[in-house]
Amino acid sequence: MEIRVLRYFLEIARESNMSRAAKALHVSQPTLSKQMKELESELGKKLFRRGSTSVSLTDEGMLLRKRAEDILAMVDKTTDEFRELDNITGGEVHIGCAESHQIKYLARVIKDFRENYPRFRYHLTSGNTEQVVERLERGLIDFAFIVEPPNLEKYNYIEIPGADIWGLAIRKDHPLAEKKRLFLKI
Numbered sequence: 001m002e003i004r005v006l007r008y009f010l011e012i013a014r015e016s017n018m019s020r021a022a023k024a025l026h027v028s029q030p031t032l033s034k035q036m037k038e039l040e041s042e043l044g045k046k047l048f049r050r051g052s053t054s055v056s057l058t059d060e061g062m063l064l065r066k067r068a069e070d071i072l073a074m075v076d077k078t079t080d081e082f083r084e085l086d087n088i089t090g091g092e093v094h095i096g097c098a099e100s101h102q103i104k105y106l107a108r109v110i111k112d113f114r115e116n117y118p119r120f121r122y123h124l125t126s127g128n129t130e131q132v133v134e135r136l137e138r139g140l141i142d143f144a145f146i147v148e149p150p151n152l153e154k155y156n157y158i159e160i161p162g163a164d165i166w167g168l169a170i171r172k173d174h175p176l177a178e179k180k181r182l183f184l185k186i
Contacts, residue, residue, distance in 0.1 A: 001042060003075055005035050006068040009047070012036065013065050016054045073140055090119025096132035096141040097124055098148075105160050106145050 008025060012032070015021040022029040040047050047061035057065060077094060084091035097103055110122055125135060129146040136144045136155075144150075147164060150157045170177055 001039070003072065005039055006072055008032060008035055009039060010065065010068050010072070012048070012055060013057055013061070016056060018055055070138065070140065074138075077140065089117060090121075092121050092123060094123045094125070094141040096135050096144040096146075097126050098129045098132050098144075098146045099126060100145075100147045100164050102147065102160055102162055102164060103145065105162075 008021070008027075011025055012018060012021040015024065018033055018036075019029050022032040025032065036048065043060070043064070045060040046058050047064055048055045049058055077092065080092045095106070097106065113120065125132070125141060127135075129148045132141070132144045132146055133150075135141045145160075168176070168182060176182065
């Protein structure tokens with residue numbers, strides 16, 4: 001399986017049309033069709049449902065789309081890292097962030113860091129803690145900003161001050177409406 005062919009596959013998935021994808025990729029439509037037939041043959045699965053003017057992904061195609069996105073993200077990240085090896089004043093930083101208002105601390109650090117190192121670029125990925133940690137373990141991000149305690153055997157970490165505050169919206173006549181504070185036991 002070639003990286004180029006995975007890029008072709010993703011462009012077809014985005015365009016939902018072989019001809020438009022071929023035009024965007026600057027290849028002929030027959031060449032692109034042939035590459036996709038070979039990919040289907042290599043994987044032993046049909047990846048597309050072909051209509052008269054469009055294509056859509058099969059279940060197997062949807063699986064390959066997710067995997068291809070991850071593979072290409074890793075390839076692009078690796079290429080960028082090698083390109084920047086001799087240039088420590090800039091580069092790409094990939095950060096995974098769990099949903100939290102505590103993200104303001106990360107924003108402040110990035111702002112301050114940018115003043116001294118303006119050639120760094122930041123890529124933020126959002127998700128729940130499990131999703132962010134999974135991306136960290138697969139090497140798709142450089143570090144994670146999470147809200148649940150990390151696995152101390154696997155990671156070094158820095159605690160961020162503060163905590164998320166949750167709220168509860170209920171009717172005024174509900175018995176809990178009289179409470180000033182609620183505690184969630186997990």
